[in-house]
Amino acid sequence: MTTAPTLPTVSAEQVNPLRHGLQIERTPEPCIMIIAGATGDLSHRKLMPSIFNLAQSRLLPGGFTVVGMARTKMSDDAFRDSVKASLKEQGYDTTTPVWESFANGLYYFDADYQDAQRWADLGEKLKTLDEARGTGGNHLFYLAVPPSAFPTIVQGIASSNLGRDANDPLQGLSPTEAHGWVRIIIEKPFGRDLTSARALQREVTNAFREDQVYRIDHYLGKETVQNMLVFRFANLLFEPVWNRRYVDHVQITVAESLGLEGRGAYYEEAGALRDMIQSHVMQVLSIAAMEPPATFKANEVRDETAKVMRAIRPFTPDTIPANAVRGQYGKGWIGGQRVPGYREEEGCKPDSNTETYAAMKFLIDNWRWAGVPFYVRSGKRLARRLSEVAIQFRELPHLLFEQGPTDRVEVNSLVLRIQPDEGISMRFEAKLPGPQMSLRPVRMDFRYGTSFGSQGVDGYQRLILDCMLGDASLFPRYDWVDASWTLFMPILDTWSQTRPGNFPNYEAGTWGPAESAALLERDGHRWRRI
DSSP states (O other): OOOOOOOOOOOHHHHOTTTTTTSOOOOOOOOEEEEETTTSHHIIIIIHHHHHHHHHTTOSOTTOEEEEEESSOOOHHHHHHHHHHHHHHTTOOOSSHHHHHHHHTEEEEEOOTTOHHHHHHHHHHHHHHHHHHTOTTOEEEEEOSOGGGHHHHHHHHHHTTTTOOTTOTTTOOOGGGOOOOEEEEEOSOSOSSHHHHHHHHHHHHHHOOGGGEEEOOGGGGSHHHHHHHHHHHSOTTTGGGSSTTTEEEEEEEEEOOOOOTTOHHHHHHHHHIIIIIIIIIHHHHHHHHOOOOSSOOHHHHHHHHHHHHHHBOOOOTTTHHHHEEEEOEESEEETTEEEOOGGGSTTOOTTOOOOSEEEEEEEBOSTTTTTOEEEEEEESSBSSOEEEEEEEEOOOSSOOSOOOSSOOOOOOEEEEEEESSOEEEEEEEEEOSSSSOOEEEEEEEEEHHHHHSSOOOOHHHHHHHHHHHTOOTTSOOHHHHHHHHHHHHHHHHHHHHSOOSSOSOEETTBSOOHHHHHHHHTTTOOOOOO
């Protein structure tokens, strides 16, 4: 058996110390988590391990209950056995009292999502469990299903009134008379374009208020993404230089060495722009570029990230060629092994024009960032797996230390590593020992594993706990989603109407197409050497 990916016992304060300043967080209220798609890959590979880790860390409330929901007919015991087998396969110890207590809270409900009667039956089951488990009517829905099923499930919840809670103005109940709260977690992508996102939002608002909706992006649960907030707003040293006066440009890289992993059919419909940049990458950019909120209350944080999206200069058909690059990988070598090109992957068309790589230049037209380019890139089958934000500072206004005719002082840089080896590094100039005034760039490193003895908790753990606590700080609000799709629609429309003509245009195991390097070279910049 593989070694269990155990995580240290952590306090709720460690999970998100920014939630209410630095005070210790309360324990969530007892609740029922209804997972639609409970027999699927996301549930078994990510959700159940994350929830079990919360149980091991003693962060789940007493009476916490999971109702797995899917079309497959299955008993409660069979569902518990399937979860147990999945956890054991991933290296977890399921012989402990923690597992026994956790398993007692696992239940199953089979349903056709289009069957109104089954939704009514689910309501009755939840009432029974509320009484038996002491969960007080607190219900958390999690849509771990393909995006095409989102509207159907939301319609089912709406038709059975399962989305209404004590804060619903139609209930006529005060909070003290409450039967509980109801929330919903919706996986990305929230729509596949602006039209479908707005249509899905109309369905969601028929069943839920905006404050009940948690659009999850697990990237926002990563330690370094959150640490950008602490780094900027809890340290007087850095925030004063986080602006156009001192920053030359910013680079955001989200690189994957893996290919499709059997998701060819999905990726043919998505592509790198929809799959990664419109969601993950732009969330990271929004946090890196946001203004300081007055407090870390959810809506104030989300107000500032939404302002960033609205301030990004729109693309037009004329500006797209010079500011957006796409690519598709061909055959190559990864880790010493020969790998196929994208068009040879299972589920992909032999003449596919789906992009597996995208790089873009953004300009943020506001007081802080005017004139500072933000370069982003993301792709599959690149040289290595890596996600980072690199802040490149301006050159010195005057060179005091003369190095020689061909030497120059390296500019300062600050790199926030999101994965792997989460941490922060800073590059600056130092004098070499000796009688001469010789300079050399050196690096100062902070690593979570070295400093704290662990890499912290998984993003899904943190975000699921946040939702149970009612903290939406790290969940994108709909106005952010709408602004993001509005920004990218001209690119998506242009790319869908024009064939690239040179696909595949980069080998697997490299850092992407030559056009990506040219995107920066036109501005006198280059991608960071990694």
